[in-house]
Amino acid sequence: MTDINQVKEWRRTFHRYPEVSYKEFETTKRIRHILEDNDIKIVDYPLQTGLVAEVGQGDTIVALRTDIDALPITEQTHLDIQSTTEGVMHACGHDIHMATILAATMKLKAQEATLPGRVRILFQAAEEVGSGAQQMVEAGVLEDVKVVTGFHNDPTLKIGEFAIKPGAMTSAVDRFAIRIQGKGGHAAKPEESNDPMIILGQLMTSIQSIVSRNISAFDSAVVTIGEVSAGNTWNVIPDQAYIQGTVRTFNAETREKTEKRMQDICDGLASAFNAEIELEYIHLPNAVINDEVLTQKAIEAAKDTGFNVEHLKEPKTIGEDFSAMSDTVPGVFAFIGSESEYDLHHPKYNPDERILEKAPDYLVGLIQKLF
Incomplete structure (x- = not known):
């Protein structure tokens, strides 16, 4: 049986050598070597990075998924195990997950x-860009699978804490980018130009009104502008302006309404200011929806393992492309405490390795209940 020191060493090695989405070649090799050294069967699927393994035998298949990619972040923890790859860090804890x-x-x-069926273990690439799970689904990894499960570490929860809810567990994630084409000119002669800065200001204010004035108080949505750019000096009116950001929603109706309202705003301002405004609206992962029956089984497994279970009242606003899998077969996804002072995606994120002591036992217990 693998001891906790070995599990920690696996985690630390993954942490030292992170790789970003679709570049996880060495990570995939490390996982393969560990599996082969322990006589774990590897199943061939058309995947460039990531891989699939199986344990057990029989017709009933339960899938267990982990993500394997890191983020383009320069680590600032100054730990002995700090990333050796410049500008890349496991700042979301996928090293913990693996x-x-x-x-x-x-x-x-x-x-x-003694297993009553097979466990298909999915080492999934490219979660951070929101498309790795869908790639696996398209490769056929969930064919004949009964249910799928996974988890994410949560640094806002203490070690020994476990959070879950039925229904929407995370938000749907969308990205928007808006390009404004005006007419530049001399800053002293604005009447000869069509200033995209003025349009930009109106656009930002209007977008921020979508949630407060178009979404019911009984629904939830987040609209955040993350980048704004226009101009490059003090005495020139630029030709163009650009903003991009994200939308988070929890049901299809609110998602559709938010996108439509944003398009209406762009069209209206384009007409009002006689400018060209182009909205690019990209749907990324859907909301993760937990099956109600499977959620109860996960709660039972967590309690059996000794976790303090928190029944979430609201879903998390983070995105998680596990949704591509749970949209395909029934699924259940949980958050397990990793107790870091700094949150996910922060350069000083530093999860407590004690999460590794109970989390594997929870997954084993849950899988036994899922057959």
Whole structure:
């Protein structure tokens, strides 16, 4: 049986050598070597990065998923295990996830003779760009799978805490980019130009009114502008302006309404200011929807493992492309406390490795209940 020191060493190695989405070649090799060294069957699917393994036998298949990619962030933890790759960091804890799923895989391997079916372990690339799970689905990894499960570490929860709810667990994630084409000129002669800065100001104010004036108080949405750019000096009116940001919603109706309202605003301002305004609106992962029956089984497994279970009242506003899998087959997804002073995607994010002590046992217990 794999001991906790080995699990921690796996995590630390993954942390030292992170790779961004679709570039996880060495990470995939490390996972493959660990699996092969422990006589775990690897199943061939058309994937450039990431891989699939199986434990057990029989017709019933339960899937267990982890993400494997890192973020383009320069680490600032100054730890002994700090990233050795410039500008890349496991700032979302996928190193924790990989080590946890590997530990669970070894425990399942030890029980292989008594498993009532097969566990298909999915080491998924490119979660951070929101398309890796869909790529796996298209590769056929969920064919004949009964249910799928996974988890994410949560640095806002203490070690030993576990959070879950049925229904929407995370938000749908969309990205928008808006390009304004006006007419530049001399700053002293604005009447000869069509200043995109003025349009930009109106656009930003109007976009921020979508949630407060178009979304019901009984629904939820987030609209955030993350980048604004226009001009490059003090005495010139520029030709163009640009903004981009994100929308987070929890149901299809609110998602559609937000997108339509944003398009209406762009069209209206284009007409009012006689300018060209182009909206690019990109749908990224859907909301993760937890199956109600599977959620209850996850709660039971968490309690059996000794976790303090929190029943979430509201979904998290983070995105998670596990939704592509749980949209395909019934799924359940949970948050497990990793107790870091700094949150996910922060250069000083530093999860507590004690999460590795219970999380694998929870997954093993849950999988036994899912057959």
